[in-house]
Amino acid sequence: MITDNIRRRDKDTCHWCKEPVNFENRHGGKAGCFDFIDNGKRTRATEENTVVSCRHCEQERREPVAA
Numbered sequence: 001m002i003t004d005n006i007r008r009r010d011k012d013t014c015h016w017c018k019e020p021v022n023f024e025n026r027h028g029g030k031a032g033c034f035d036f037i038d039n040g041k042r043t044r045a046t047e048e049n050t051v052v053s054c055r056h057c058e059q060e061r062r063e064p065v066a067a
Ligand SMILES: [Zn+2]
Pocket: 014, 015, 016, 017, 018, 019, 053, 054, 055, 056, 057, 058
């Protein structure tokens, strides 16, 4: 799983706000998730283009992209 490598690399810390995230708690602002560095590209996730993100930042960044 590349997600394991990403978590180890980013040390379960949000790439954007540098706050520790919690992958055990899937709810709340500090729940851990993954985000593409380049939000505009819906490409296949790789270790290079994917980072650990907290739920808050992930949703902030998921503003409407032109369909
Ligand atoms: Zn964050």
